[in-house]
Amino acid sequence: MELLNLFRQSKDVETFSVGQTIFGAGDVGDLMYVVIEGEVAVSLDGAVIETIGPGGLLGELSLVDHSPRSADAVAKTDCVVAPVGERRFLFLVQETPYFALHVMSVMAERLRQRTQEVIMAKNVQ
DSSP, X not given: OOHHHHHTTOSSOEEEOTTOEXXXXXXXXXXXXXXXXXXXXXXXXXXXXXXXXXXXXXXXXXXXXXXXXXXXXXXXXXXXXXXXXXXXXXXXXXXXXXXXXXXXXXXXXXXXXXXXXXXXXXXXX
16 A cells, blocks of 8 residues: 555645654654655664655554654655644544554564564674
């Protein structure tokens, strides 16, 4: 599923200039974002862990579990993102099952990546 197709025509997009913070670790997470244009760097303690480009999503974890943000998200380039609040998120999950599966797939892939990084770090020690 291509998230970009679902959000390309969104009227409620937000724009961020290069270097501008989209959200910070510890912030309240009441929105997730779909990147329409540009790139967003997601970092933990100043180290970039992922760069998200068009069609990618960020901030979904806080929207799902209502916990504070676990990382920082900063515009790596000028970018346009579509914010998705809880109401819209729940609608998409109910009306577009592939959306829900895609979000779960992204979360699973990120968890697997972080797990691999922990394993690699233990092997170095």
